[in-house]
Amino acid sequence: MSASAAVPGQQRPRETRTLPAVPPGAVADSFRVACYGEVVTRDTTWSEHSHPFHELLWNGRGASTAVVGARVWTITPTLGLWMPAGTPHSGSAIAGTWFRASFFGFGGAPSISDVPVAVEITPLLRLLLERLDEPGLAPASRAVTEAMLLDVLAPSPRELLLQVPVSALLRPIAEAVREDPRDQRTLTHWAAELGVSPRTISRAFNAETGISFARWVAAVRAQHAVALLTRGLPVEVVADLVGYQSASAFCAAFRRTTGLTPGAFRAS
Template sequence: MREVRTLPVVAAGAVETPFGIHGYDEVVTRDTTWGEHSHAFHELLWNGRGASTAVVGARVWTITPSLGLWMPAGTLHSGSAVAGTWFRAGFFGFDRTPPSVPDVPVTVEITPLLRLLLERLGEPGLSDASRATTEAMVLDAIEPSPRELLVQAPTSAFLRPVAEALRADPGDRRTLADWAAELGVSARTVTRAFNAETGTSFARWVAAVRAQHAVALLALGWDVEAVAEEVGYGSASAFGAAFRRTTGLTPGTFRSS
């Protein structure tokens, strides 16, 4: 049974935070959904194990051990994780903003250095001077990543059947022409609608949806060949090439040990 958690909506900076950077982690024992909420403080979301999702409006990010997400204070968001996911978060006081990140959600590379610094902040007995130095290093180490696992979902009633079908079954192999025929319009009409609503082409949007689903399966320990078949590719090599084009990473990056 899925666990649904309800959290409050809090404006940015509305509550004084008695910390600079505070770490939190949890291994969820059931499939879990966090309803839409916001915090007075900033968050850096990442995982120690597994993949999870964060949703802001129509945008859906996949969060992994190597790709985190900076969530500015006051941003309405929801999320989900499957049982066994070890999710981690750094809560940042409202005045602790990394100089390199914008004031919108952005993917952050969880480098080995950043991970070590965040973990050091959780060490018991850390002196005030050491904490201040480490927090300054964390802020300096956080950089937006050029790689992200992000899907902008189309929201119109016209494209909803396509989006719902492909989100439910990323292995659906219907082409642009097939969908145009089902919708009773031209392929050019579908293309224009996807570009207008998602900022990308139908083919690239499908590849991004498949990549997100693939990451979740890889994090659960699925073989690359099985993942390739599940998300609609004829071979592991075709899947690997499409995955690299979409994410800039190899499937092995997310393969659970």
Template structure:
């Protein structure tokens, strides 16, 4: 399968004049595509009309979907990837715009609500009068809110947890429990629990669920059957997988299936 690697420049926040308020962008990628590390002078809101993509900042990996977007602040060094057929959407925000996010300088998952989607799509109308455009942009800035859900995996940094991280990235269906791993590492479950919380910001169970969900999205967007994906990522039934997947992504597995 053909693959494309795109290289973009590293630009400091605000280093280039951004006279626009909010400008939309979309693309359907024809083949598996990766973007090397880069940054922009402007802010980005990334989401997908169809399929899923990933964005990487340091040790953090976000999966971006039709319902879970990602706010990428100006000047943030990041890389990205998308599988063939993914319909990418983005909105570029002028450096001086002021969205109603708690901290505009940090990447954060944003809920792509029906209202936010409608407002963003309204900006695509070339006949939109200037006053209406300004009003719509102000409403978008006000409607941006962090999502209570996110498909984020923070990779553990220590050599101590590396065997767990590597094993689960290689095989998300690995059934070893926290107690199993503690025994293999020769430590207590409390020690592993504390290390995971300290290095990933979440529990072992939540981290495993996120790794599985990210892997599942990648397989679904490539056309895998739901039952096969459920087995691959460690669930005993398609129904159990579907319930866990909906809790994490807000969508059914079928929403990601390549048609």
């Protein structure tokens, strides 16, 4: 997904924030779980950085992305991302996104994974996270809530993850499709442009991403669609903006990729 997660081709003002890279446990912390939230007023990018503590990224509203190497996760109000301490990552959020971050003390809370993993933000998990963000929460209540949070926190097999190909052969294709998911060029078209066979491109996509070119394009479109749906755009409009000729075709493809229909995703 393009960093702006905006309507394809639309130019929007952008803010870039630079954060340090800090190794795990390098900074003493006196908390078990600490919460932060902010509504960004402009499309915002965070440069690559790392934290000395574990982090759970999720959104109260809107969509954002987190990037680790060539992997791009989409974060929503119902699908968060666990980022282990010391993991270099960058990120972006569109204007109006209410992003939330819960920090877990490196010495006081075990990591649920050694690598970034998706976390489903269930109603119970959201309730616990929001309670910990309440000002003036009594120490005894905080301790009980933190223990419950750590008990229910777990990786989820459901994720919006895109593996971005980085080879010289596939980079032009990946950049074009991520910049504008309405791009309708097929393997045959790309092969003619790049002077190779369609089979060569097909094999390269499977080798670099683990999925076919068609499934990869569908994943890019799904990530764009998530951002547009969270901004309240009608399904018919989103379908057109991400390259589908009909709302029904978009709904079917979105469900194959995410496991939810666009309506069910928006309701969740």
